[in-house]
Amino acid sequence: MDRTDRAIIDELRRDGRLTNVELAQRVGLTAAPCLRRVRQLEEDGVIVGYHARVDPAALDRGFEVLVNVDLATKDRDVVLGFEEHVATLDEVVECRRMFGLPDYFLRVALPDLAAYEAFATDGLGAIPGVAQIDSRLTMKVIKAEPA
Template identity: 55%
Template sequence: MDSVDRDIILALQEDGRLSNLDLAARVGLSAAPCHRRVRRLQADGVITGFRAVIDHAAVNRGCEVIILADLVAKDLSTVEDFESQVAGMPEVVELRRMFSVPDYLIRVRVRDLAEYESWLTTRLIGHPAIARVDSRITMKLLKHEP
């Protein structure tokens, strides 16, 4: 990867809808070599996809909660079952297994606090592997990389 590849990546991170011609002009290439580089970056797994950036409040998902969770047991079966179930929940937008404490960081998006309380008590706390949860409600999003 060279500086042109890095410039392509930065430009696409800023605006993933750039046409190949506009992208090529930004990074100082003609269209064909730029297109080849983008395809190579995709084939190499550097660029893994393109997506729309959504205003979550506009789609009734404006309340974000970060949950720190610990499991009762950490055997492979319990961990795999927990991760599979939680990752499949549509409210969960990020699930990370952590080193040390807590065991997991879970980021959830819901309509409001009432929906979060309902989800937490019926879906997450009800899982037999959960030992403890600590909820952190986002006051204001100051920086975000989509």
């Protein structure tokens, strides 16, 4: 990947709706070679998709909570059961298994605090093997990559 490929990626990350002509102008290429490069980046798996960023509040998911989850035991059945269950929860927008503690880091999006309380109690808290749930509320987002 060269400087031009990186420029293409940077421009598409800022605005995935650019036409090929606009993209080519921004990166200093003509349309045909620009399109070939974009297609190659797609075929190589560098560009994996194009998405619309939507205001979470418009979907009644404007209240975001960062959640650390620790499991009581780390045996295979508990871990797989937790991961399978969490993957089905619409409120969970991101789930990462961590090295060390916590066992899992989740980003959860809901309408409000009351909805989170119900989710923590009846959703996460009801999953077999969960030992501890530690919630963090964001005061201010300083920097975030586009979703």
